[in-house]
Amino acid sequence: MRRIIAVDLDGTLLSSKNTITEYTKEIIQLLAKKNIFFILASGRHHVDIIEIRDILKIRSFIIASNGAKIYDLDNQLIFSDCLDKEIASQLCKIKYLEKDIITQVYKKNRWFVNNNKVNNKFCSALSSLQYEYFTPDKFAFDNICKIFFTSNNFEKLYILEKKIIDIWGEKVNISFSVPGCLEVVSGKTSKGHGVRLISHLLGIPLDSCIAFGDGMNDLDMLTISGQAYIMKNADSCLKNALPNIEIIDSNNNNGVAKRLDEIFIKHKKI
Structure with a gap:
């Protein structure tokens, strides 16, 4: 069989x-x-x-x-199925300035992070890709398949999860792959x-x-x-x-x- x-x-x-x-x-x-x-x-x-x-x-x-x-x-x-362009834009900005949370983006064959220090265990050691920095004012938000937020402050990620669900509901699929990594993809x-x-x-x-x-x-x-x-x-x-x-x-x-x-x-x- x-x-x-x-x-x-x-x-x-x-x-x-x-x-x-x-x-x-x-x-x-x-x-x-x-x-x-x-x-x-x-x-x-x-x-x-x-x-x-x-x-x-x-x-x-x-x-x-x-x-x-x-x-x-x-x-x-x-x-x-990539994230809606407007949703991706808002997600990339939602915690961009938060020092305890790293915003990470998969766009086509590239990996981007915000300008915070990449100092937690959820980053480059787990990937053969080399991350690049992005800034929201100079970034195209199309063709983004996943945005994920990593932090050693789990409580802040739980609060962020609730906020994202409250704003976008079933338009996104949000889950924790591990307690310190909150991942967002299209709701489909x-x-x-x-x-x-x-x-x-x-x-x-x-x-x-x-x-x-x-x-x-x-x-x-x-x-x-x-x-x-x-x-x-x-x-x-x-x-x-x-x-x-x-x-x-x-x-x-x-x-x-x-x-x-x-x-x-x-x-x-x-």
């Missing part, structure tokens, strides 16, 4: 040191040679996800920027939407999809999949939101690979 495996990256497939173990590579490569399709689903820019896919040495679908960009097995863009996009699209494209029902995640931006992807697993290290908000979904071993202990090994190899389902 054909299956889909949709897996988040940071905090799920990747270790906290931003690496993939040889055991994980071995299991994924073995399954990818069978009648199984992989989806790498992440808030990351698609340039970063392609590099991770190449480390795995597999063909896969890519859901990038929390669903704003979706690519097929041949790296062809099959879905794109999400990881779950991407999984639905790929499921329809392949003609494989969602009941045959297995999903793994650790953050609130994984919630709808986990909810719609026939089998779903939450990482031991996941955000407590995700665990509380989906109390009936099984929790597996952590990202630092090969949680995804262990469960896939158990499902498909030890039980000889491939």
